[in-house]
Every structure is written in structure tokens, then in C-alpha cells.
Amino acid sequence: MLLTNVRSTEDWKTHRIYVNEGLVDCMDCKGRKDGEVIDCENRLMTPPLVNSHVHLTIWSTKGKPNESGTLIEGNEIYLDVLKKMNSDDLKERVLRALKIMFSRGIMYVRSHDPPISLLSVILEARKLSPVVLQEVVFPTPGSINEDTSAVEKFLAKGAEVLGGIPHAESTTEEGIKSIRTVFEIASRYNKLVDLHIDETDDPDSRFSAYAVKEAIKRNMCESLTLSHITASHSYPGEYWRHMRKCGSVVINPITNAFLQGRYDNYPKRRGIARVKELMRDGINVSIGTDNVMDSVFPLGDFNVFRAAYQLSFWDSLDINEVLQTITFNGARTLGIKNYGYPRKGKNAEMVVLNCKELSRCDPSLLPFLVIKGRNLSVQGDSSIHLTD
Ligand SMILES: [Zn+2]
Incomplete structure (x- = not known):
């Protein structure tokens, strides 16, 4: 041709x-x-375009309506949806999502999914698509500090990344412990780390500092991704210094604009991390579309170009920076070799x-x-x- x-x-x-x-x-x-x-x-x-953050297990699923519109209620409904899921349905939805993404120019994607037995279905289904699907084993809160066998099973089976969600653990101590556990397992299996982290409006949520410290200690900065960090929107000015040049950051602008600031009076915070400052400081920033048509976010699609474009309104990125976040920066987040023109x-x-x-x-x-x-x-x- x-x-x-x-x-x-x-x-x-x-x-x-x-x-x-x-x-x-x-x-x-x-x-x-x-x-x-x-x-x-x-x-x-x-x-190729890169979508750095999705949740394929639950995309296009229906549960009870999420009346509060919060992540907490969305996740409760999601746990219910998981119980009724079957492998045929999951396989069909995963392949449909990958097909949609390919038609959008997305050839690399990272999905966070729980270590339930159906995760095997995703690991198999991805072989049928030209889209390269990188899989994150994403433990539910409380599980990683109790029993690591489920996540280890899927890392051994070929998942490339270990996830976590320290701010959702029951106490700050449990959250810090979960970060150490994730790094310990990831380094033992030679895997990447991608944490949902500081995805709240609480300016005192500072787990990213612990993750960065752990990554520096283990020489794993290039392996670390910090997803969301919406709390950073509310941090005092110079707090970013602890993050300097360690790890990539993934922003999910559309879902976080929907979820955050629910309990604010005016002016309402939009829950968008400080992308402009991060990029200025040389930190690698890429974009995801996160939840799509599920209990956490009822709308959306996998259009990472649109997500990056909307982010540009909220933190004044120029169009070249928009393209950078969904191409080369995404490739660096996912650690893609031989990427480029x-x-x-x-x-x-x-x-x-x-x-x-x-x-x-x-x-x-x-x-x-x-x-x-x-x-x-x-x-x-x-x-x-x-x-x-
Ligand atoms: Zn997510």
C-alpha cells in the first residue's frame, strides 16, 4: 500500500x-x-496513540445507579457487578473495547483489573487483538497486606504491572505498608508498579511521597507510575519537590473532573493534578480514559485524544503538549520499546x-x-x- x-x-x-x-x-x-x-x-x-489507564473488566457494565456520583459508591456497586460477571461476556467486552481503541488509533493500552479468576480471560483475549494490552493486577483495598497469593499468581501468568491503592486502605499505616508490599513483590517478579494514589480531594493525602521514596531506594523510578494524584490540586505550592524526576504520572481528566469536588462549596475543585508544573519539572505525564460506561462513570469512551484535549482547557496545555502526552509520554509510562515514527x-x-x-x-x-x-x-x- x-x-x-x-x-x-x-x-x-x-x-x-x-x-x-x-x-x-x-x-x-x-x-x-x-x-x-x-x-x-x-x-x-x-x-501510535497510547491510552495509559483504563479498567476493562468493568467497562460497559450495569449496576445500581451511583446516586452520590462518588468513587466510593461506584466501587461498592462494582464489587456487586463482579460477582455476576461471566467469562464469555468479559471476553466479548474486552475485544470490543480493543477494537474501538484500534479504530481510534490507540495501539497501546494499560488496564487495571482485580486479581479474580476471570483475569485469566483478559490475559488470553488480548492475544487476539493487534492492540498491545498491558495488564495491571490491581488488588482491592485490604487484600495486598493480607494475602499476596492472588496477585502473585497473575504476575507469574504474564501480567506486566502490579497496582495498589494506598489512600483507600483502612489507615495511613496500612496505606504505607501496602506501598512497601507492592514494591517488594514487583521487584521480586521484575514487574512495573502503577498505583492509584492520592485520588481524593484531601490535601493531606501524601502517599505519592512514600511511593517515590520507595522507588528511589530500590532504583525503580523508571518502573513507577503514579495514577490520578488528584489531591495534588490542593497541595501547598512547593510540595511537588519530593516527586522530582521519579516515576511517570497518569492523569485521567474526564473521570476525575466528574468525581472530584463533590463535597466542595464554590469554587469547586476539579481534581486535576498539577500537570503544567509536573511537565515543567521534567516529570513524564501521560493520559488515560479510566472508567468507561460503568458504576464509577456512566459515560465516556476510550478516546484518549479527547481526554488530553479537555485537560488542556483545565491546565492550559498547548496542542503540542497534548499530542506528547498521548504518544511519546504514554509510551514511556508503559515502557514500550521501539516506539516512534x-x-x-x-x-x-x-x-x-x-x-x-x-x-x-x-x-x-x-x-x-x-x-x-x-x-x-x-x-x-x-x-x-x-x-x-
Ligand atoms: Zn483508575
């Missing part, structure tokens, strides 16, 4: 790219080539957006073209080309 008039966001120049048997055959190709020709009409090309001889992985200027891209539009190896999605239609 020959792509003509592809404008790369790497050098802002127009290229002719020939993809043959899933590989980039040439980048500025001369002469005629076999196969289909697609004129991209100067649309912008980016590397297409290169001659490498596996073809690229997204041609449906726009010609980055500042005028409508994030609700499906990409014009998504290519990953032999898998192709044209304007969202991935049905005829996807692998089984």
Missing part, C-alpha cells in the same frame, strides 16, 4: 510511505509501487489523523487511517482487516 501526501508531525514535511507486508518499505519512495494507493491529502501523521524496515505503526493542522484537529473525529503491521482501519472501519 502506498500512502501519498502524508504530513508527519515529526518534521512537518510531506512524505510518500510504502507499506509492504506490514513493514515500512520506504519513507520517501520514488516511482510506482504495487497495490493500493491512498492519497492522505496532507493530513497529519503521528506515531515509521522508519524504513521497521514494523508499520502510524495514525493519519483527520486534520491538516494540529490546532484544528477535532478529537471526536475518527482517524483517517490507522496502520499496525498488517492491521488496518480506514475511517474507523476495521472490520474487514483486523486479525481474528
Whole structure:
């Protein structure tokens, strides 16, 4: 397949790219080539998009309505939903989610899911999709300090990351202990760590400081991800200094704007971490879409471009920073090797957006073209080309 008039966001120049048997055959190709020709009409090309944080087990599930709109009530309903879940339903939903994401240009995603026996279904189902799904074993509060066998079982089975949620443990001491336990297990299995951490409006929630200290002690800064840290919105000015250049931060702007500040009077806090300060200090920040159509958040989709775009309204990111958070920064969070713009001889992985200027891209539009190896999605239609 020959792509003509592809404008790369790497050098802002127009290229002719020939993809043959899933590989980039040439980048500025001369002469005629076999196969289909697609004129991209100067649309912008980016590397694969990365969704750094989702929860696939519960996406598109129904439970009782979450009347308070809080994370606490959402999680209570979720535990009920889990009891009724079966493997066929879970497999179908996981594959549907991955297909939706692929049509959006998302080729790498990290999902946090509990260590119930159905987690095996996700570990198997992911092999059927071109989207690379990185799995986080996410223990429920109270469990990691009691019995680590369930999480260890799935780490041994191939999950890449160990999760945790220290601010939801019963006491501060239990929360700190859970951080140490997570790091101890992750280093024993040589896995990454991604903690839901300080996802509250409480300015005294400071578990990220303990996680960073533990990561520095164990030389695991590149392995650490701090997810949410919404409490940081309310920290006094210079508190960030403890975090300097250790670990990545994942922001889930849409769900946290929905969940946080529920008990505030005006002005209401929006629960968005200090992205601008983090990025200025050189900390790697990437974006997730978190809960989608479930007991925690009733709407949403996996459109990480839209999530990053909305974040830009709340913390004044420019459009280049938006793109950075959902491409290279996401790749660094997930530790993806060989990530980047297409290169001659490498596996073809690229997204041609449906726009010609980055500042005028409508994030609700499906990409014009998504290519990953032999898998192709044209304007969202991935049905005829996807692998089984
Ligand atoms: Zn989450």
C-alpha cells in the first residue's frame, strides 16, 4: 500500500510511505509501487496513540445507579457487578473495547483489573487483538497486606504491572505498608508498579511521597507510575519537590473532573493534578480514559485524544503538549520499546489523523487511517482487516 501526501508531525514535511507486508518499505519512495494507493491529502501523521489507564473488566457494565456520583459508591456497586460477571461476556467486552481503541488509533493500552479468576480471560483475549494490552493486577483495598497469593499468581501468568491503592486502605499505616508490599513483590517478579494514589480531594493525602521514596531506594523510578494524584490540586505550592524526576504520572481528566469536588462549596475543585508544573519539572505525564460506561462513570469512551484535549482547557496545555502526552509520554509510562515514527524496515505503526493542522484537529473525529503491521482501519472501519 502506498500512502501519498502524508504530513508527519515529526518534521512537518510531506512524505510518500510504502507499506509492504506490514513493514515500512520506504519513507520517501520514488516511482510506482504495487497495490493500493491512498492519497492522505496532507493530513497529519503521528506515531501510535497510547491510552495509559483504563479498567476493562468493568467497562460497559450495569449496576445500581451511583446516586452520590462518588468513587466510593461506584466501587461498592462494582464489587456487586463482579460477582455476576461471566467469562464469555468479559471476553466479548474486552475485544470490543480493543477494537474501538484500534479504530481510534490507540495501539497501546494499560488496564487495571482485580486479581479474580476471570483475569485469566483478559490475559488470553488480548492475544487476539493487534492492540498491545498491558495488564495491571490491581488488588482491592485490604487484600495486598493480607494475602499476596492472588496477585502473585497473575504476575507469574504474564501480567506486566502490579497496582495498589494506598489512600483507600483502612489507615495511613496500612496505606504505607501496602506501598512497601507492592514494591517488594514487583521487584521480586521484575514487574512495573502503577498505583492509584492520592485520588481524593484531601490535601493531606501524601502517599505519592512514600511511593517515590520507595522507588528511589530500590532504583525503580523508571518502573513507577503514579495514577490520578488528584489531591495534588490542593497541595501547598512547593510540595511537588519530593516527586522530582521519579516515576511517570497518569492523569485521567474526564473521570476525575466528574468525581472530584463533590463535597466542595464554590469554587469547586476539579481534581486535576498539577500537570503544567509536573511537565515543567521534567516529570513524564501521560493520559488515560479510566472508567468507561460503568458504576464509577456512566459515560465516556476510550478516546484518549479527547481526554488530553479537555485537560488542556483545565491546565492550559498547548496542542503540542497534548499530542506528547498521548504518544511519546504514554509510551514511556508503559515502557514500550521501539516506539516512534515509521522508519524504513521497521514494523508499520502510524495514525493519519483527520486534520491538516494540529490546532484544528477535532478529537471526536475518527482517524483517517490507522496502520499496525498488517492491521488496518480506514475511517474507523476495521472490520474487514483486523486479525481474528
Ligand atoms: Zn483508575
